[in-house]
Amino acid sequence: MGLKNCPECGRLFVENASGLCPACYEQVEADEIKVVDYLRNARKATLQEIHDITGVKENIIMRMLRRGRLLSDFAVSYPCETCGELITEGRLCSRCSKGFTDQIKKPAEPAWNVSDRKESQKTHERMYSNKNR
């Protein structure tokens, strides 16, 4: 293990599993406890709300979310990395993660046409699922 600059405060420290210097690691641990305490009561919150109420930096909250283990019992919503829409899992909202297919989708059809469209879609799905198997 070599020396490393702490990504939070920039001080040199002996590299460890947390990737932070001991002082920042302590701070992050204290922050994580604040976040978990808040969520125990709130159950459900957005990243912004947690940040506003606990004062914990958003990147620390995001890191907790990415690790996923602390917050799996709570419903935390945070912005999609592409469009900013609030999501509760992954890094992108369902729209953005569908991405390319959505961009080429045709605009919505008039209501009177929908039942017809559903029928032809079913036919399509049958054709494609046969093909895919």
Ligand SMILES: [Zn+2]
């Ligand atoms: Zn540090």
Ligand SMILES: [Zn+2]
């Ligand atoms: Zn999105």
